[in-house]
Amino acid sequence: MSDSHTAGAKPWVKPLLEFGPLILFFAVFMLWRNDTVAVFGQAYGGFMLATLVFVPVQTIATLIQWRLTGKLAPMQVATLVLVVVFGGATLWLNDPRFFKIKPTIIYLLFAAILGTSLVLRRNWLGAVLSEALPMDAAGWRKLTARMAVFFLGLALLNELVWRTMSETSWVWFKTFGLPVLIFVFLMGNAGLFKAHALPAGDAKDG
Structure with a gap:
């Protein structure tokens, strides 16, 4: 269905x-x-x-x-x-503060989950994304570490923006700034995706 x-x-x-x-x-x-x-x-x-x-x-x-x-x-x-x-x-x-802090909580949660997967040596990120992005184990470890740091940075940046800038500035940041930063991060990791990509046959078998 x-x-x-x-x-x-x-x-x-x-x-x-x-x-x-x-x-x-x-x-x-x-x-x-x-x-x-x-x-x-x-x-x-x-x-x-x-x-x-x-x-x-x-x-x-x-x-x-x-x-x-x-x-x-x-x-x-x-x-x-x-x-x-x-x-x-x-x-x-x-009280708008609760909604403004939501991205902080989300990104801290993602960073914590990814960090935990590294400590436990589990490929949780690969389990979710391997169909769309087949990579070897080393690639997933590198991407997991980078994404954990990236999400932590987004959480800190969101706190900085909503606490120090106007409400309109935060809305612009939330609507356009965060998606652009995520896009730039993904594009910046294109070399990693390519270097650790699985051969077509292995990707299908996995």
Whole structure:
């Protein structure tokens, strides 16, 4: 069932589900950032209104991905849980700090998981990504170490931005800065992917 759904999906569906909620968050914030809107008797500024829209849309998008593919990556599940928890706390307490700290928690969690896999000598990253990126064991160890440090750096950077810069600056950073940094990181590791790639026959056998 999942294979037929995935094969029949349009090529734009996956990026729309992954980036659509974030772009919608950005759009709502920019449109209402200087206004106050009453929702169910509660006065919300633009940031809170954008969060109110983002949480259910992100939840629906994740459920649609699960429906189309029949599975979700552990990082997708962890991200959704934190979105609901910290987004809910933000709205319940009408305090944007909870939502701003969410990326910090997510990236610290990822860094901790990857660091633990290195200490235990387990290839957890490869178990998740080996189909899309077949590499040898040495390649996965190097990539795991680099990603652990990278996620730790993103967590620290997010803290620096939201604590020292304006709310609008953080929204720009969250919407565009973080994805660009992740893209640059992946491109910067293209040499590692190539150097440790498995031969086509071994990749299929694995």
